[in-house]
Amino acid sequence: MSGHPDIDALVEEARSAVASARTTEDIRAVAASVTGKKSPVAEASRSLGTLDPDQRRERGRALHEARAAIEALVEERRSTITAEERASQLEADRIDLTEYIAGTTPGPAGRGRPHLVTQTRDELEDVFVGMGFEVAEGPEIETDWFNFGALNIPPPHPARGMWDTFYLDLGVPESTLLRTHTSPVQIHLMEAAVSTGGLPIHAVMPGRCYRRDTPDARHLPVFHQIEGLVVDEGITFADLAGTIEVFTTAYFGPDIHSRLRPAYFPFTEPSAEFEVTCTICHGEGCRTCSQTGWIELGGCGMVDPAVFEAVGIDTERWSGFAFGFGIDRCAQMRHQIADLRALTENDIRFLRQF
Numbered sequence: 001m002s003g004h005p006d007i008d009a010l011v012e013e014a015r016s017a018v019a020s021a022r023t024t025e026d027i028r029a030v031a032a033s034v035t036g037k038k039s040p041v042a043e044a045s046r047s048l049g050t051l052d053p054d055q056r057r058e059r060g061r062a063l064h065e066a067r068a069a070i071e072a073l074v075e076e077r078r079s080t081i082t083a084e085e086r087a088s089q090l091e092a093d094r095i096d097l098t099e100y101i102a103g104t105t106p107g108p109a110g111r112g113r114p115h116l117v118t119q120t121r122d123e124l125e126d127v128f129v130g131m132g133f134e135v136a137e138g139p140e141i142e143t144d145w146f147n148f149g150a151l152n153i154p155p156p157h158p159a160r161g162m163w164d165t166f167y168l169d170l171g172v173p174e175s176t177l178l179r180t181h182t183s184p185v186q187i188h189l190m191e192a193a194v195s196t197g198g199l200p201i202h203a204v205m206p207g208r209c210y211r212r213d214t215p216d217a218r219h220l221p222v223f224h225q226i227e228g229l230v231v232d233e234g235i236t237f238a239d240l241a242g243t244i245e246v247f248t249t250a251y252f253g254p255d256i257h258s259r260l261r262p263a264y265f266p267f268t269e270p271s272a273e274f275e276v277t278c279t280i281c282h283g284e285g286c287r288t289c290s291q292t293g294w295i296e297l298g299g300c301g302m303v304d305p306a307v308f309e310a311v312g313i314d315t316e317r318w319s320g321f322a323f324g325f326g327i328d329r330c331a332q333m334r335h336q337i338a339d340l341r342a343l344t345e346n347d348i349r350f351l352r353q354f
């Protein structure tokens, strides 16, 4: 039967070609060669017309079965290859967590570490603890009294405009809010000290605060402050200025100093803004510090007698000072971060630098 090859031989040839395929690419090429338009099976089918009707019918049925058998071989091999490739891909993607945890393998995750804001908060706490301060915390949800009223900002005090407040809707309008500063922790500390005989107070209060600010390079609606409060006998403005200066050199370095400029806050009198030597130009004057050599960091002042009266502290015996500044801002200044928003974006390439 010249021109009419043996059908069993066609199937056997196809079987060995299929078995030699190792990859998805291979099996695609083999499938075309053993079942495609130019395959031996297709050629054999096209030559059926030269046979007489009985032979044609019989051979046609046999070729049909052969084609089905070859297609089944191809599909079986294809599914085996797919499974093997998936398994080897999984193996390649496998991460040995024990190596990452041990820090011995650099990789996409690497070894975790505290966020820069947390690092900064820890460093600031360390500096103040070294200066004899305790660390205290308070709630982020406050009543109007703790956030404003007790701090000498009763409604409708014009100074409330200094804080764009997030209020919680708990039935009574503007009664409950997300604290706009850490200062309410001062009130909690002083009230507790009065009721337990816990004066004097030397404490710093770090924490998260909220204001309805539009995020930009220097503002975040959720930010971090650290507040300091000293209530003791014979405390003067010189103690405040000295404390700020000791902190500034301890945290930023011996060539960075502080200065106070008169300011207004409802809860301190007198009040001051404190500035520190520009950490970019070290006092020479640059664009960041508007050529002044100084950068404003926070506010401070002597505790207003109205605040002491609100919490029941005897102003004949006790006096004190308070100060507060941004933890995020400290991180920004110390590490020269152009845009504060980088602190909240959690871009691993940024965070890994610290």
Ligand SMILES: [Zn+2]
Binding pocket: 278, 279, 280, 281, 282, 283, 284, 285, 286, 287, 288, 289, 290, 291, 293, 294
């Ligand atoms: Zn400068």
